Amino acid sequence: MSDLTKxxxxxxxxxxxxxxxxxxxxxxxxxxxxxxARGMNAYITETLDKAVDGATQSDDRRAKGxxxxxxxxxxxxxxxxxxxxxxxxxxxxxxxxxxxQYESTVTTNLWNEGAVMLGxxxxxxxxxxxxxxxxxxxNVVNPWRRTxxxxxxxxxxxxxxxxxxxxxxxxxxxxxxxxGGSIRQPAAFAGIVGMKPTYGxxxxxxxxxxxxxxxxxGPMTRSVQDSAIMLEAMCxxxxxxxxxxxxxxxxxxxxxxxxxxxxxxGIPKEYRLDGISAEISNLWEKGIEWLKNAGAEIVDISLPHxxxxxxxxxxxxxxxASSNLARYxxxxxxxxxxxxxxxxxxxxxxxxxxGEEVKRRLLIGTYALSAGYYDAYYLKAQKVRAxxxxxFKEAYKSVDVILTPTTPSAAxxxxxxxxxxxxxxxxxxxxxxxSLAGLPGISVPAGLSADGLPLGLQxxxxxxxxxxxxxxxxxxxxxxxxTATPTAWWRG
Amino acid sequence: xxxxxxxxxxVANLARIRVEEKDLEPMALELNAxxxxxxxxxxxxxxxxxxxxxxxxxxxxxxxxxxxxxxYQSEIVANAPSEEEGFFAxxxxxx
Numbered sequence: 327m328s329d330l331t332k333x334x335x336x337x338x339x340x341x342x343x344x345x346x347x348x349x350x351x352x353x354x355x356x357x358x359x360x361x362x363a364r365g366m367n368a369y370i371t372e373t374l375d376k377a378v379d380g381a382t383q384s385d386d387r388r389a390k391g392x393x394x395x396x397x398x399x400x401x402x403x404x405x406x407x408x409x410x411x412x413x414x415x416x417x418x419x420x421x422x423x424x425x426x427q428y429e430s431t432v433t434t435n436l437w438n439e440g441a442v443m444l445g446x447x448x449x450x451x452x453x454x455x456x457x458x459x460x461x462x463x464x465n466v467v468n469p470w471r472r473t474x475x476x477x478x479x480x481x482x483x484x485x486x487x488x489x490x491x492x493x494x495x496x497x498x499x500x501x502x503x504x505x506g507g508s509i510r511q512p513a514a515f516a517g518i519v520g521m522k523p524t525y526g527x528x529x530x531x532x533x534x535x536x537x538x539x540x541x542x543x544g545p546m547t548r549s550v551q552d553s554a555i556m557l558e559a560m561c562x563x564x565x566x567x568x569x570x571x572x573x574x575x576x577x578x579x580x581x582x583x584x585x586x587x588x589x590x591x592g593i594p595k596e597y598r599l600d601g602i603s604a605e606i607s608n609l610w611e612k613g614i615e616w617l618k619n620a621g622a623e624i625v626d627i628s629l630p631h632x633x634x635x636x637x638x639x640x641x642x643x644x645x646x647a648s649s650n651l652a653r654y655x656x657x658x659x660x661x662x663x664x665x666x667x668x669x670x671x672x673x674x675x676x677x678x679x680x681g682e683e684v685k686r687r688l689l690i691g692t693y694a695l696s697a698g699y700y701d702a703y704y705l706k707a708q709k710v711r712a713x714x715x716x717x718f719k720e721a722y723k724s725v726d727v728i729l730t731p732t733t734p735s736a737a738x739x740x741x742x743x744x745x746x747x748x749x750x751x752x753x754x755x756x757x758x759x760x761s762l763a764g765l766p767g768i769s770v771p772a773g774l775s776a777d778g779l780p781l782g783l784q785x786x787x788x789x790x791x792x793x794x795x796x797x798x799x800x801x802x803x804x805x806x807x808x809t810a811t812p813t814a815w816w817r818g
Numbered sequence: 819x820x821x822x823x824x825x826x827x828x829v830a831n832l833a834r835i836r837v838e839e840k841d842l843e844p845m846a847l848e849l850n851a852x853x854x855x856x857x858x859x860x861x862x863x864x865x866x867x868x869x870x871x872x873x874x875x876x877x878x879x880x881x882x883x884x885x886x887x888x889x890y891q892s893e894i895v896a897n898a899p900s901e902e903e904g905f906f907a908x909x910x911x912x913x
């Protein structure tokens with residue numbers, strides 16, 4: 327039955343429907359696989375009992391003819407989503423022992439559609455990182471390795487546990503969150519599909535906040551179709567999130583017609599970075615060729631403010647984080663380090679509870695918002711952000727989607743980019759602009775590097791036009807014929 | 819604009835994050851590197867550009883000002899490191 331873990335969500339859905347196996351069997355196969363994959367450190371908390379109970383209940387519902395969109399499908403949940411009664415850490419020491427008394431809207435939606443939780447997966451602390459090296463619960467290892475050496479590689483971040491779990495078949499799909507690329511970049515590094523919908527599609531209620539004007543949840547899966555299925559279950563209007571958009575949720579799966587004849591695909595010249603590897607630009611060329619062969623029209627476009635997206639992001643995201651993370655004060659939840667007085671308790675709790683990268687960003691954010699510097703940094707960054715959003719608006723007058731690489735390189739080794747925060751930040755150079763503009767984007771595995779690592783291509787779309795993004799991604803996926811899988815060294 | 823050690827100490831105090839004296843200098847260097855890189859934003863002409871304050875084109879919704887939920891005192895304090903009689907307990911604030 328171990329083959330069950332290799333199924334895609336759509337295949338498992340059919341197998342369950344046809345009675346070939348039960349959700350209990352499907353979940354049991356995953357729990358066994360999880361057991362042998364602990365070396366990857368993808369899960370922070372495995373919820374075995376919940377998984378077995380959930381599967382049993384799902385089989386009962388199915389017997390009664392009550393079948394949700396994800397009925398009986400085992401999923402991993404990024405440990406940034408609050409799950410009632412289940413430890414929720416945000417991979418931070420400061421949330422020690424935190425068991426939410428409520429369930430996030432996105433996970434509630436998933437359970438309402440019949441999905442089963444396998445556990446909570448690792449991430450960069452408070453989703454701040456691009457390599458999953460900042461988790462208090464240790465590094466997550468990428469299931470992929472170079473063909474040239476055995477060095478462990480990073481899975482990307484911040485949704486690194488989600489990416490590793492899905493790529494190594496210890497979850498059929500996983501939730502991720504994307505603030506500047508945290509779904510798309512790890513998806514590219516792990517050879518899977520990761521989609522960030524338009525800002526406002528998925529409710530942020532019950533998701534531990536990092537940067538509220540950027541945070542958006544999305545699916546991470548092994549196919550575009552699976553992402554469409556999962557996204558449809560995740561999103562929807564939620565009055566508890568003031569930025570949730572009151573719009574009908576389309577049937578995303580139905581958008582995968584495979585027909586992109588006449589679709590206008592923009593190729594932004596500013597994404598042709600100096601010094602980018604030939605591998606990445608060749609892959610991009612291939613992607614252009616694939617879409618052209620499928621009948622799309624390729625259009626050269628310009629997004630002139632692209633180079634300013636990263637510096638703007640690294641003011642806006644830390645500024646919002648410095649405000650959001652003020653709530654961790656040792657009073658209401660998590661860690662408390664006693665001090666001589668209240669202020670001392672706050673400072674010690676936060677000094678000890680936050681990791682280095684989080685502290686760095688909170689200090690930058692606090693500085694950028696402080697009296698005398700607000701205009702120079704925060705206000706300026708928000709104005710530049712408006713110009714970046716305008717670039718996209720202008721581009722979408724002449725194109726329907728935009729095709730770019732997802733990352734400037736394949737997965738790298740631990741410690742390779744750890745010393746210089748700026749070098750690490752550059753990982754998100756292709757993903758951050760769309761985050762700032764709130765646009766939907768997807769990463770599709772499209773090829774392998776010379777040393778055997780997956781590489782991704784990104785498709786961006788108009789606001790709330792996930793359907794076209796998915797349709798183009800489906801065509802890309804079909805043309806790329808990416809079937810490579812990592813060698814299961816972790817079972818070793 | 820350059821941050822010195824004293825500014826880092828001041829910002830750390832504003833953020834209520836204890837930073838050890840010995841870590842102030844290295845932190846100042848790191849933050850300066852980041853802020854130096856951010857300086858390039860000044861190249862962008864943003865005269866007449868309104869700062870982006872909302873991502874999706876939408877109006878904030880109105881709702882009736884009424885109580886629709888509540889009555890969870892024990893759930894609210896369930897995760898508190900220190901709790902007394904259904905209240906959050908903190909070190910003495912008033913002398």
